[in-house]
Amino acid sequence: MLATADLHIHSPYSIAVSRFMQPEELIRGCITKGIQVLGTGDALQPDWLAGWKPLLENDAGIIIVPQAEIEDRNRVHHVILAAEPAQFDQLRDLLTGTSKSFVSSGRPHVYLGGEEIAGLAHDVGALVGPAHAFTPWTAMYAYFDSVPACYGSESIDFVELGLSADSSYGAAIPDLYDLPFLTNSDAHSPTPDKLGREFNRLRLAGRTAKDVLAAIRTRDVAMNAGFFPEEGKYNRTACTRCYTQYSLEDAIGHHWKCPADGGIIKKGVSDRAKELSKGGTAKPRPPYLHVLPLAQIIQTVEGAASPNTKKCRAIYSSFISAFGNEISILIDIPPAEIRTIHPRVADAISALRENRVTLHPGGGGKYGTFSLT
Incomplete structure (x- = not known):
């Protein structure tokens, strides 16, 4: 069966995460969004993991995959996926003495390198790969x-692309030829513009977390979906102070210091991916569907300051009432049917599906923007 999966989120035990990120709220969010497989987030935090255990089997039929993110001594972040919560209890025991933050932090920092972390994850039967691999910080x-x-x-088991990259960014990097790409939300809020803002379509043999891990091992990823990379705040090489964008050659010529204001120029994900590819041959990948959250589309066509205004929420609710879940609206429901609810939203979704989008790339820490044609 095909299942829509978001395999990287966080809990209130992590920094800058909504207090509404609670298991019951997340399951409700999955129903609204159209997600059938959800990572728990922060499974190395024992209280958070315990809170999920009664809901591993839930009335909504959401497959819950124990999942955590961990920071190593080099500040690189790694995603770990397991079939059973007990595997994270075992991993926490193996990591004893390497971290002071398992209880205080949802995303702990450990005094180990990537090789040691991956080895321990494999020792307990878990999968591991780099989180948001192309991001110019903590990646x-x-x-x-x-x-x-x-x-x-x-070895590693997958590569998570992150919000500033799509499959094309890694397709020509020889290191990654045999690894599946995952696209996840890294959500810090259960709102529909955050949860499932990037997702995967997996081919599953059954309805368990074990089946999810098996699909990743065998590269049974039918589709990735996520933002246009240009929307990412580090897509282009740019000054981190004034956000002026530079070519890679100019940045090098300026010694990575902005001539306008003296700010640091940060290498963009686009330039970094080209650099890593070294002119290699791009290998075929599953389709990558560029999508935007429905709430963001509504905000854009309504000219609203936020997707959470009363009017935007009411429009969003009318769509869910009519069609069941957001992902179906974004990729499956015919535009003619969408028009019965809101013609301009239907036009915007048609433009997205047909790639009639003008992108204004982000860089230096400033998100990119888009307009629909």
Whole structure:
């Protein structure tokens, strides 16, 4: 069966996460969004993991996958996925003495490198891969030029692309040829513009977390979906103070210091991906569907300051009442049917499906924007 999966979120035990990120609220959010598989987030935090255990089997039929993000001694972030909560209890025991933050932090920092973390994850039967691999902070390619440089002799099981990259960014990097790409939300809020803002379509043999891990192992990813990379706040090489964008050659010529205001120029994900590809051949990948959250589309066509205004929420609710869930509206429901609820939203969704989008890339820490044609 095909299942829509978001396999990386967080809990209120992590920094800058909504207090409404609670298991029951997340399950309700999955129903509204159209997600059938959800990572728990922060499974190394024992209280958070315990809170999920009564809901591993739930009336909504959402498959819950124990999942955590961990920061290593080099500031690289890793995503870990397991079939059973007990595997995270075992992993926490193996990591004893390497961290002071398992209880205080949902995303703990450990005094180990990527090779050691991946080895311990594999020791308990879990899967591991770099989180938001292309992001210029706290990511594998921020600090290393290859998978072995980060993980040594230990293998990894997947690569999470992150919001500033799509499949095309990694398709020509030889290190990644045999690894599946995952696209997840990294959500800090259960609102529909955050939860499932990026997702995967997986081919599953059954309806358990074990089946989800098996699909990743065998690269049974039917589709990735997520933002246009240009929307990411580090997509282009740019000054982190004034956001002026530069070509890679100009940034190097300026010694990574903005001539306008002296700010640091940060290398963009687009330039970094090209650099890592080294002119290699792009290997075929599953389809990558560029999507925007329905709430963001409504906000844009209504010219609202926020997707959470009363009017935007009312329009969103009318869509869910009519069609059941958001992802179906974004990719499956015919535009003619969408028009019965809101003609301009229907036109916007048609423009997205037909790639009639003008992108204004982000960089230096400022998100990109888009307009629909």
